[in-house]
Amino acid sequence: MSSGSLGGYIVRRLTQTLPVILGVVIVNFLLLQLAPGDLATVLAGEAGGAPKEYIDELRARFGQDQPVYIQLFYYMRNLLVLDLGFSFRLGAPVLDLLLDRLWPTLLLMVATLIVSLGLGIVMGLLAALWVRTWKDTVISVAAIIVYATPLFWVGLMLILVFSIRLNWFPTSGMEDVVAFHEGWDRVVDIAHHLVLPTVTLSLFYLALYARLMRASMLEQRGLDYVVTARAKGQSERKITTRHVFRNALLPVVTMAGVQTGGLLGGSVVLEAIFAWPGLGQLAFQSLFARDYNLLLGIFFLSAVLVVIVNLIVDVIYVFLDPRIRIG
């Protein structure tokens, strides 16, 4: 496949994702209409947090005297130039707040993705190789139990055991701010804080991927091409690593892409528990400050993030599976 067609594919996929972004903008606008108070007061952070001049200016800018569709047009125009408004609760533009909090959440998500995908694939592979032995049963039963466990409860239980009782890991935060670590020390400190949140968030997805990988391996193993490979005299080891494993990976990769949105949702709960200074914690705080504008900004950014990740997964997919010829 030439690089030109890949570029064209990406552009085509991008245009397909535009309706989703547009949909989120419209949903956000409708929710702002539903929120108590008019758009300007909601945007200004309700409860009279903003000076009157600003609210008047907002009313003019959003065309409060205009019909609803004109208001929607103004709202979209502002979002188009990434003007997400101002949070009077936190005294900063929403966009700045979001960008500030984006990196901790991305760090957590990437760490979780690596741990859950890596371990999940290995666990699923082992369970499939050991199918119908006690080892398979142990892995499968563990996966079923973890799959049923509420995320926030796992987090609290891990804190109870590993932070409070054993004192191995810190209970909250992303780094020891009073220690003023620099350079390498700071990396180690953040990694130390990262362990419990990552384990918590990973467990559910680890179970999900392990179950999927096992099922996918077993399904692939029964297909005709395996019989052909065996008839050609290929060793079982080679059949597993070269053929079955690679094909079995595809549904897991798809699922990993689909789960991005869930991962972001999980990080709200998780960051609230571990006081992880990311988007989720910001969402949690804005919830109780009734800072709707900030909350909707987070929702918007998360949706954009999901769309981007799905795009990346689709591109990876094309590389993994040459059968998916673009077009």
Add this chain to the structure above:
Amino acid sequence: MKTFWPRFLSNPRVFLGLVWLGLLLIVAITANQLAPIDPFAIVGRPMAAPSPEFWLGTDSLGRDVMAGLIHGTRATILIAVVATLIAVGFGTFVGAVAGYYGGLIDDILMRFTEFFQTIPSFLFAIVLIAVLTPSALNLIIAIATVSWPPIARVVRGEVLTVKSREFVQAAVLAGQGDAAILLKQVLPNTLSPLIVTGSLLIATAILVESALSFLGLGAPNVMSWGFMIGAGRSFLRQAWWLVTIPGVAILLTVLAINLIGEGLNDTLNPRLSDL
């Protein structure tokens, strides 16, 4: 279908799941008799450890944890089941119409479904409740809003395969209306995947409900398991049971529903049961 029940019940996982769910159902129905006191009533010393008087101890305000757990069973199950029923109803409607009519209607409805599948659903539920203000009804609306897409996709897929079969064409020739064909001919044949997906959805609904209640977005003045964990969270150091016990209840319930759902799947789609 005659062999359904014996095969279904002979699966030990299904049996265990049904026993736990049956127990919960009894607790939920007889909650007022089992624990006649208001679960929000202060009945003893704050944070008393489990004892003969309070089997599961008391919380930070001196409320009986056992009573909370019993009344929480009712609230959690009721909210999850009602939300799932709404999601199943709406999802079936969207999926059936999309699959049956096809063409532009199918395209529009499926883009609509995909949109709801793409946006971060838990975050969307949070935003919905935050804007609509927390209440039992809004909790149900939010959970249903984020849970219907899988149902729509399953039903659409089934309708697509069923609608080209001869008995449906016969009904068309016999002059039956679209609604009658959909309701009487097509939908009954999509029941088994619908039952499997729907039952698994209840488990998801319980997890979402408890996570929302944990964050303080649950129904106010309703004792639920998630709320109990959220309330006990700050006292993890002093009273571990406040968080641990309701969490075990959620875990066992979700596990039971998943086991039953998988058992249903194995029994209704036997060719997949080897996986």
